[in-house]
Amino acid sequence: MGTIYLVRHGQASFGSSNYDQLSPLGFEQARVVGEHLKSRLGKIDAVARGTMRRHRETADTAIAAMGLDLPVIEDAGFNEYAFEAIVKAHRPDFHDQSVMRAELAKSGDHKKAFQQFFEAAIARWTGGEHDHEYEESWPQFHSRCGGALDQLVQHLGHGKTALVFTSGGYIGVTVQRLLGLTKEQAFGFNWHIANASISKLLYGSKGISLQSFNEHGHLERDNGKLLTFR
Numbered sequence: 750m751g752t753i754y755l756v757r758h759g760q761a762s763f764g765s766s767n768y769d770q771l772s773p774l775g776f777e778q779a780r781v782v783g784e785h786l787k788s789r790l791g792k793i794d795a796v797a798r799g800t801m802r803r804h805r806e807t808a809d810t811a812i813a814a815m816g817l818d819l820p821v822i823e824d825a826g827f828n829e830y831a832f833e834a835i836v837k838a839h840r841p842d843f844h845d846q847s848v849m850r851a852e853l854a855k856s857g858d859h860k861k862a863f864q865q866f867f868e869a870a871i872a873r874w875t876g877g878e879h880d881h882e883y884e885e886s887w888p889q890f891h892s893r894c895g896g897a898l899d900q901l902v903q904h905l906g907h908g909k910t911a912l913v914f915t916s917g918g919y920i921g922v923t924v925q926r927l928l929g930l931t932k933e934q935a936f937g938f939n940w941h942i943a944n945a946s947i948s949k950l951l952y953g954s955k956g957i958s959l960q961s962f963n964e965h966g967h968l969e970r971d972n973g974k975l976l977t978f979r
Contacts, residue, residue, distance in 0.1 A: 752910045753901065753950040755920050756782060758807040760944045760977045769802040778945035778968060778975055779807040783814030785967035786947075790910065793817060797901055798914035799827035807945070808914040822904070826897025829916035830874075830890050832867075838882050839870035868936075875932045887932070894922045902952050917942040924948070927959045943968060944977045
């Protein structure tokens with residue numbers, strides 16, 4: 750059997766002008782998950798990541814903490830869905846972030862309000878009635894994620910161990926695929942995937958299976974100061 754560890758990126762810079770970069774806490778999470786993986790794993794045969802900045806910064810920081818010297822496979826198939834495009838399709842006026850911030854501020858709890866709004870935007874994206882409005886529809890995203898994983902397995906060959914630095918949406922849809930869940934269940938998982946958490950897959954002649962999901966014990970020290978979900 751071979752093993753693939755899906756590592757979610759560290760905390761990104763939510764609310765800043767460039768969400769895609771890691772926050773200072775995100776860099777610390779990436780370092781900690783690298784140290785944890787170093788203590789836990791033996792030989793690593795391959796490292797892959799998506800093409801987003803938060804994937805690269807997480808991978809580079811974790812790899813440095815592990816002392817690894819391996820070429821990194823860069824594959825856009827491991828990228829997150831385009832959440833900004835999904836938001837704007839649902840509410841075109843939110844193209845102006847000041848409009849979005851002003852409306853969320855009215856709620857008194859902007860984080861809860863954003864979560865409720867974002868869930869509605871995701872429901873529209875996955876509903877199937879508006880696929881033509883998205884550059885990448887939900888079925889296309891689902892297919893792209895599965896294709897990236899299958900291609901990595903073929904690249905690895907028998908009995909190898911790989912790390913993949915990716916995003917919560919990718920991990921959620923992979924869990925959906927492997928467990929035969931509905932899309933609603935997949936996003937139920939997605940909302941609770943911790944930054945810099947680890948999900949473990951096994952692959953072999955009988956296919957790919959989920960061994961563990963959303964491990965984040967390494968982030969719970971110091972009263973959970975490193976534990977975040979967005």
